[in-house]
Amino acid sequence: MAYNPGHWFNSAKFFDIEYQTYGWVFPEPMKRNQHFNWKHDDDTKCITIEYDTESHRFLGINTFGIRMKHETFDRWLTEKRDLEYVIAHIDEANFDPELYKLYENDIQLEFKKQSQPVTL
Amino acid sequence: MSHKLNYSMSLAKPDALGISVTQKFAVGIGIAGLFILILALLNTDFQNQSWFLTLALGLISVGTIIFSNSLYLNKSKGIKNDGVYFKSISSRGIIGWAIGVVLTLFYIVLYFYPATLGLGKTGESNTGLIALFDPLSYVLSGRPASQWFVYGTLYTVAILIFGYKFMLKYRHNRYEQIRTGSVMFFQLAFAFLIPEIMYRLNSKIPYYDLKSIWPLNYYNFERYRINQFIDAGDIGLALLIFGIVSIFVITPILTYKYGKRWYCSWVCGCGALAETVGDPFRQLSDKSQAAWKLERWFVHLVLVFVVVMTTAVIYSYLGKDSSKYWLTRDVFLILVASFLSLIFTLTMIFKHHELGKDARYGAIGFFVVVIAFIGLHYFSSDTKLFLVKSETLRTSYGFLIGSIFSGVIGTGFYPIFGSRVWCRFGCPMAAILGFQQRMFSKFRITTNGGQCISCGNCSTYCEMGIDVRAYAQKGENIIRSSCVGCGICSAVCPRGVLKLENNNLKGRINPNEILLGNDVNLMDLVNEK
Numbered sequence: 009m010a011y012n013p014g015h016w017f018n019s020a021k022f023f024d025i026e027y028q029t030y031g032w033v034f035p036e037p038m039k040r041n042q043h044f045n046w047k048h049d050d051d052t053k054c055i056t057i058e059y060d061t062e063s064h065r066f067l068g069i070n071t072f073g074i075r076m077k078h079e080t081f082d083r084w085l086t087e088k089r090d091l092e093y094v095i096a097h098i099d100e101a102n103f104d105p106e107l108y109k110l111y112e113n114d115i116q117l118e119f120k121k122q123s124q125p126v127t128l
Numbered sequence: 129m130s131h132k133l134n135y136s137m138s139l140a141k142p143d144a145l146g147i148s149v150t151q152k153f154a155v156g157i158g159i160a161g162l163f164i165l166i167l168a169l170l171n172t173d174f175q176n177q178s179w180f181l182t183l184a185l186g187l188i189s190v191g192t193i194i195f196s197n198s199l200y201l202n203k204s205k206g207i208k209n210d211g212v213y214f215k216s217i218s219s220r221g222i223i224g225w226a227i228g229v230v231l232t233l234f235y236i237v238l239y240f241y242p243a244t245l246g247l248g249k250t251g252e253s254n255t256g257l258i259a260l261f262d263p264l265s266y267v268l269s270g271r272p273a274s275q276w277f278v279y280g281t282l283y284t285v286a287i288l289i290f291g292y293k294f295m296l297k298y299r300h301n302r303y304e305q306i307r308t309g310s311v312m313f314f315q316l317a318f319a320f321l322i323p324e325i326m327y328r329l330n331s332k333i334p335y336y337d338l339k340s341i342w343p344l345n346y347y348n349f350e351r352y353r354i355n356q357f358i359d360a361g362d363i364g365l366a367l368l369i370f371g372i373v374s375i376f377v378i379t380p381i382l383t384y385k386y387g388k389r390w391y392c393s394w395v396c397g398c399g400a401l402a403e404t405v406g407d408p409f410r411q412l413s414d415k416s417q418a419a420w421k422l423e424r425w426f427v428h429l430v431l432v433f434v435v436v437m438t439t440a441v442i443y444s445y446l447g448k449d450s451s452k453y454w455l456t457r458d459v460f461l462i463l464v465a466s467f468l469s470l471i472f473t474l475t476m477i478f479k480h481h482e483l484g485k486d487a488r489y490g491a492i493g494f495f496v497v498v499i500a501f502i503g504l505h506y507f508s509s510d511t512k513l514f515l516v517k518s519e520t521l522r523t524s525y526g527f528l529i530g531s532i533f534s535g536v537i538g539t540g541f542y543p544i545f546g547s548r549v550w551c552r553f554g555c556p557m558a559a560i561l562g563f564q565q566r567m568f569s570k571f572r573i574t575t576n577g578g579q580c581i582s583c584g585n586c587s588t589y590c591e592m593g594i595d596v597r598a599y600a601q602k603g604e605n606i607i608r609s610s611c612v613g614c615g616i617c618s619a620v621c622p623r624g625v626l627k628l629e630n631n632n633l634k635g636r637i638n639p640n641e642i643l644l645g646n647d648v649n650l651m652d653l654v655n656e657k
């Protein structure tokens with residue numbers, strides 16, 4: 009049986025902050041790609057999504073301080089979902105323990121703010 | 129965070145685990161408080177008892193609070209279990225062993241020789257340690273303290289101050305914070321204050337901790353209790369009905385919705401002590417398969433024991449004449465037997481495929497109980513049940529299970545066997561809730577795809593001795609009757625793999641879940657052999 013890795017994923021814990029990654033997110037976006045970034049005011053939670061500038065196809069996500077579901081992102085990567093879909097459904101991927109404060113709304117608001125065309 | 133240079137360069141024990149100056153100071157304060165209690169035990173005649181009691185409990189509390197603050201507040205939020213296997217107290221070292229012995233002796237004295245603690249014989253006033261608690265008892269209920277009042281007060285103080293420590297330790301985790309707030313509240317209000325206040329309002333009401341449910345309070349339906357309830361009028365009757373409703377109605381509904389954790393790690397007093405005071409010992413629970421087998425035999429045998437014992441005790445005081453009162457001995461036996469048969473039949477019809485070999489043990493257990501009832505019917509006289517006296521059955525349960533198991537072994541052995549020995553091996557309430565959690569509940573712990581790195585933190589810190597990692601590695605949901613839902617496995621996981629959830633019954637058990645992260649299905653390889 010040939011080795012056939014699925015979509016890239018990993019996780020770690022740095023100084024009490026949990027990190028997870030699904031798909032590919034590079035320090036600087038690759039050519040023809042862009043980043044969407046959201047960071048919480050307390051500097052312990054953030055997400056970075058890499059996506060294709062043209063098609064808006066979702067390519068990968070980095071999360072700090074928020075747990076996400078492997079299964080959901082694996083599926084979305086296979087289904088080649090776009091950035092808008094992922095942001096709109098990001099609450100489905102949350103894996104934080106019960107009773108935790110959730111930040112999906114903040115992320116979605118931030119996304120709305122960033123994606124609005126600047127009007128003069 | 130410590131920036132101290134690591135001179136030894138040892139990976140196994142990088143730092144000497146000394147304590148800071150503040151911590152030494154805090155230990156001094158706490159021990160001073162404890163010393164006052166020891167002086168009281170030695171019959172020291174304190175002129176102003178209420179002042180010394182306040183001082184003792186105050187010093188113990190302040191010491192613990194200062195110590196906890198110094199231990200956690202100067203470090204970043206997050207799991208801080210550093211060095212648990214190097215510290216003598218939490219790794220069965222000399223301090224752990226000594227504390228285990230002292231606690232065990234304390235429980236033996238508390239249960240069997242309360243006069244040693246200073247309990248006054250009937251009519252006489254208290255002396256020693258118990259007398260020290262008289263002022264507080266008078267304030268709350270207007271009567272002198274008993275050994276149980278002393279124990280209750282110390283128990284509550286311990287849960288409150290160590291609950292504070294627990295909250296600091298897990299202050300990054302909202303589930304743990306709220307859960308600990310809940311156990312602290314239920315202990316303080318339901319177990320400690322409300323029964324005393326109820327006594328003040330109506331002295332005929334028997335002591336009733338509303339959150340203690342049969343079979344945990346195995347004595348609840350004994351003759352003297354029933355008489356007390358009835359004598360106390362409407363409120364007594366209400367309490368009696370509440371006692372029945374809480375096990376037959378409230379418990380199944382809440383366990384269906386949330387799993388047994390609604391009780392074991394959110395409400396129960398034994399659970400409260402295990403989760404707060406017992407937290408440093410949770411890694412000592414035995415994870416071996418042998419322990420798991422022993423656990424299932426023990427906990428279910430205790431359940432069978434308590435069911436037969438309670439039925440026999442109620443049977444022994446019921447009448448025979450149905451014209452006087454509808455609930456006669458025979459009606460009662462038939463009711464109990466049909467209720468058990470109903471549960472047994474339903475389980476066998478709907479859940480037989482999930483049970484495997486355990487179904488046979490269950491069936492044997494069931495028939496033993498039913499035959500015991502039939503025997504009860506044919507071979508009992510007014511005082512004797514089968515060949516034993518009903519009183520003997522009751523007292524031996526009270527002695528073996530109520531005192532030795534739940535108190536002496538359950539709590540005394542914290543530093544040796546971990547914090548949940550009683551909950552895991554002995555508690556009949558946990559057996560009922562666990563059966564329901566396994567068979568009919570929305571609760572499960574889900575795992576997160578292929579993220580598990582097999583570090584084993586989850587299994588290590590599982591106080592119920594569940595090998596959580598074995599499930600997480602395979603991407604299986606964890607559905608175990610013993611799981612009390614404390615949430616620590618999820619908290620200590622460095623990779624965010626575990627999550628406690630209530631969800632649909634469908635797909636709850638997924639024994640052959642595909643391992644994510646490799647499109648070669650490893651489970652196929654495993655199953656191929």
